[in-house]
Amino acid sequence: MAIYAGRMIDGRRTTRRGDLPSPGARRSRDSAGAVLRAVLDHGPIARSSVARATGLSPASVSGVVGSLLERGLVREVPEAAGPPGIGRPHVPLDLPGGGPAVIGVHIAVPRITVSLLDLRGRIVAQSTEPHGRTDPASVIAAVAALIAALRRRHASRRRILGLGVATGGWVDSPNGTIVEHPALGWRDVPIAAELAAVTGLPVRADTNSRALLRGELLFGDVAVRARESAVHLFVGNVVDVAFATGGAVHQGPRSASGAVAHLPVEGCREACSCGRVGCLQAAVSERVLIRRALADRLIDRPEIPALVEAAAAGSAGAVALLRERARLVGRAAALLLDLFDPEVLIVAEAGANQLPGSLAMLRAEIAARSSAGAGVDRVVCPSSFPGAVLAVAGGSVALDQVYASPLDLQAHLKAS
Template identity: 50%
Template sequence: MAGDRRGVANAASVLRTVLDHGPVARSGISPLCGLSPAAVSRQTTGLLRAGLLRELPDPAGRAGSGRPRIPLDLHTGAVGGPVAAGLHIGVPASTFSLVDLRGQVLARRAFPHRDPRDPDLSGLIAAELGRFLREYVTGSRPLLGVGAALGGWVRPDAGTVVRHPALGWRQRPLATELSRALGLPVHVDNHARAVAGAEILFGHPAARRSLVHLFIGNVVDAAFGIEGTVHQGPGSAAGDVAHLPVPGSGAVCACGRTGCLQAAASDTALGAEAVRRGIVPDPSVPLLVDAAAAGDPRADRLLRERARDVGRAAALLLDVFNPAVMVVTELSGVLHEGYLDEIRAAAVERSHVCDDPERIIAPHAGPAVLPQAAATVLLDPLFRDPAGLTWECEITSGGYGLG
């Protein structure tokens, strides 16, 4: 676990190998990751000491002769297994979560926003997140810190929300605000990049080759990853697709043009249209999805209209990037395969390079996509530099507590 770059790369390689193949014996790690047995031994010793790996009982139950092949796995045990807190900040509500090293969501809670433009919203979120963590984090499980994800333009390196129009945030030092309030390390990123990172780390194997992620919520964003890395771009501004044109859409956008993706397909636009048509009393996409599930043909028709708009926009991204997989986070498609099929059909019909609808997938975590993705904002740096994050979080001395 030495601080030199080779040590960092070797530790990350071992940890990722155990993530992908564990439980696995030390002798099995070397051929899988390409490191020498001696290098694997050094790194596993450090990762065991840091509490990120654990030894499991010998499955053969052997005693006496022969060196036992003790399997190693990520430390996800209820005693000693570290956890990451996740915070997804949406417009109507925030979601809190606790996630283990395999991306499994152990607990979560929604926190509705009374006023999304309250200037003290981040303070209210921090206070409620602190109560959530005090309830669910015990001394037996070290807390690594907090991963926070939200829409808009986010600079992870500075921990700053550059621009989030729906919340009224500009140049908001969110990581610093949350860290001071909670007494924990906090990493922040855009939610489209967070979902892409979670898919690369825990999801579809092809996502590590290349993926495009399209996020459809109150804020519309996208992310692109190649060879296991999500692209940030100068100033971390990559992924703004709010004004991507949707072929055939006449929706009027606040920018003055028509057919922009944000105006045609966002949750804000969909909720308003559902109220205008008298389908639901409040502009809520979950209510609309529930109405469709209960058999309301008007709700089903509107959701399919949105799905086709999303599919036509997805076709443009498929043609530009031609990724191994395209992940679409859109509530109805995540919950019901039929709406995802509608997205696929519209995308394949419009795309000039993609004729395989199976390349278009929903997030592997399903309804837990945002709780998992938010925590991945913290877990992804851990898997890239296990020593760096464990030193930051003092995991070997029991993790952080909350006062």
């Protein structure tokens, strides 16, 4: 049946352009995000190639690039010598070398990590500090002090575009609230509002896995494949999962997606913070591993890098503890592979990310347990940020916002 614009067809009027809500500013923001992502992916890149990569008209690209140049989010780079020709020179665009940056905050069970990331997600500086007290007010005060010191030392001449927070538990990203972090004993902490008040920056918060997946989608080693569909599994003191399809991270109506902490694990007798016994998070959490490693005198400081170092140096006890963890993580990963059938499954776990033996154990367990056994070739481990996940996670939340709508940052940029 032919459709004629504006005519009645079968009693229904065809939708006209005027009936639709105006895309207005929203369209230009989305265009700016698309252009900035094209420069991230392909820069240095000519405006005409940006138009091809984004599907936008050359005129739209030109307008958006003007706005991005004004805000210092892209720069024009000297053109490589090419054949002499006539017509307007094509001055390629790239991201600024120094310039704008974001601040990342990671709140772990034992410590805080604060970092400065450039627009490519590279760590410019970072600092880490163990918690003194773990109540929200004390932690927020400590985070604010670390940020102030980081800005003084490394960012006095950089424009800070935003601040991202990553942590475990249940994070309501749209409201900027940590709904529940059982391991820290936190409930309904308005983290974004509190940190915005003390830093004057726009703040967004998310879970570890959703934060790291945003980083993987923007500038990870397998970003192109991950933008098709991806699952991210984070294993630290807390365990969580994130899922993205078509480049969009699924949040869920309550922002509660990805809670796998309490997946039952056979044979585990550890008590979990939920009151039950045998949950995945209890079986693989850093605290449990560190407690066992200290009891067996495998490490002399209570942190997971010490255990990884001991294993790398050949300690049989440390190797065994981390391989057992990798086996349990592999079991969870196999289930995720079957459940989501993603293009890539990214695993961020300290042992498998840094030790070949742990990685082999993880892969073997996934191959044995997944009914899509052949899917082990879709497992990406190490993740794109081995040894740096805590520094990258929070900043990725902020960068996700920058690349989603770079022109929205205008108000803050003018204020800074």
